[in-house]
Amino acid sequence: MQVHFEDIAMDYGDKEVLHDLNFVIPEHSLVSILGPSGCGKSTTLMLISGLTFPTKGKIFFNDKEVTKQDAVKRKVGMVFQNYALYPHLSVLENIMFPLKMAKMPKKKRKERALELAKLVQIEDHIHKKPKQLSGGQQQRVAIARALAKEPDILLMDEPLSNLDARLRIEMREEIRRIQQETNVTTIFVTHDQEEALSISDHVMVLNEGHIQQISEPQKLYEHPSNLFVAEFLGNPAINTFDVEDSRINVSAWNIPETLQQQVKKIGIRPENIEQTLDPAKAFYTGEITHVERIGKDTSIKLNQDGLVVVTNNIAGEFHTGETLQLTVDAKDILYFDGVGQALLMEEVAQ
Numbered sequence: 001m002q003v004h005f006e007d008i009a010m011d012y013g014d015k016e017v018l019h020d021l022n023f024v025i026p027e028h029s030l031v032s033i034l035g036p037s038g039c040g041k042s043t044t045l046m047l048i049s050g051l052t053f054p055t056k057g058k059i060f061f062n063d064k065e066v067t068k069q070d071a072v073k074r075k076v077g078m079v080f081q082n083y084a085l086y087p088h089l090s091v092l093e094n095i096m097f098p099l100k101m102a103k104m105p106k107k108k109r110k111e112r113a114l115e116l117a118k119l120v121q122i123e124d125h126i127h128k129k130p131k132q133l134s135g136g137q138q139q140r141v142a143i144a145r146a147l148a149k150e151p152d153i154l155l156m157d158e159p160l161s162n163l164d165a166r167l168r169i170e171m172r173e174e175i176r177r178i179q180q181e182t183n184v185t186t187i188f189v190t191h192d193q194e195e196a197l198s199i200s201d202h203v204m205v206l207n208e209g210h211i212q213q214i215s216e217p218q219k220l221y222e223h224p225s226n227l228f229v230a231e232f233l234g235n236p237a238i239n240t241f242d243v244e245d246s247r248i249n250v251s252a253w254n255i256p257e258t259l260q261q262q263v264k265k266i267g268i269r270p271e272n273i274e275q276t277l278d279p280a281k282a283f284y285t286g287e288i289t290h291v292e293r294i295g296k297d298t299s300i301k302l303n304q305d306g307l308v309v310v311t312n313n314i315a316g317e318f319h320t321g322e323t324l325q326l327t328v329d330a331k332d333i334l335y336f337d338g339v340g341q342a343l344l345m346e347e348v349a350q
């Protein structure tokens with residue numbers, strides 16, 4: 001089922017928290033809504049579910065307007081961070097519960113629940129109670145229950161937040177697998193960029209109730225449409241520079257002539273910054289203040305009169321106090337105007 005928002009706004013009291021949202025989530029896709037705390041992710045999901053209604057605008061499922069339609073009529077399944085399983089029911093009974101409410105005959109609902117238990121790989125635990133399961137297993141049950149009534153849309157609100165780091169990775173791969181096997185249109189809310197980038201067909205970045213960008217994960221990372229997206233994605237964070245900063249050798253950047261008037265800020269990801277021995281090629285010279293080694297990755301932080309740069313693309317033994325000259329390939333530079341909008345991404349990308 002395709003989901004389409006047309007000029008949606010949402011107020012809580014006299015505060016507008018979503019502003020003019022326009023987007024289309026294609027049928028059968030997995031789309032993440034990503035953004036910092038309070039940006040409006042859960043509210044967007046609630047509007048899709050029909051548990052709340054917008055102040056303005058229209059919502060369509062395929063061509064059908066559902067703006068005012070009640071949640072129970074929408075054929076939407078939901079999975080939350082806290083699993084929300086019934087503690088006194090077994091795994092199988094939890095999965096069967098929505099089918100019981102829908103008055104499906106007992107034999108049929110058991111068959112369907114067993115099928116789902118298999119899909120989410122919980123079939124060895126169907127007689128256990130939720131508290132006898134790990135967090136990841138409980139979330140599998142919650143997903144199976146949400147899928148029981150064959151929803152047109154599956155909504156997931158931070159479903160992995162309560163799991164430890166390793167289990168989060170395992171479960172996000174599972175969510176992707178289950179989504180691909182069922183083909184159900186899935187909308188996944190997270191504030192974790194790695195999670196969003198790793199499992200989604202498309203990512204929608206929200207900030208303060210405004211859509212910043214909707215695109216494929218790699219495009220979002222490589223061609224952010226503005227400084228917010230550039231800075232929100234990436235770890236370590238992107239380095240940003242003011243083109244008028246006197247601590248920078250701007251001539252080393254070779255800013256294309258067509259952009260020179262408009263460019264106010266430059267963004268360079270840490271992995272694109274290398275060492276150079278040629279002063280003409282160096283846009284920055286700084287003293288190493290910090291060398292961090294995590295497994296195979298080395299991240300180096302430098303400082304020049306308060307201008308800090310981070311790079312993780314320099315091989316060799318380095319120590320604090322040493323001076324390095326840094327360079328970047330022109331193709332890896334991101335250009336932004338005075339209000340932080342990306343400039344001529346397509347041309348620059350070539």
Ligand SMILES: Nc1ncnc2c1ncn2[C@@H]1O[C@H](COP(=O)(O)OP(=O)(O)OP(=O)(O)O)[C@@H](O)[C@H]1O
Binds near residue numbers: 017035036040
């Ligand atoms: N029921 C409510 N009444 C009043 N304000 C609300 C209500 N629910 C959310 N808000 C406000 O609306 C804004 C968006 O909230 P929302 O929960 O959608 O954000 P979020 O991106 O999901 O945040 P988080 O990641 O912290 O869950 C926030 O400023 C929040 O304080």
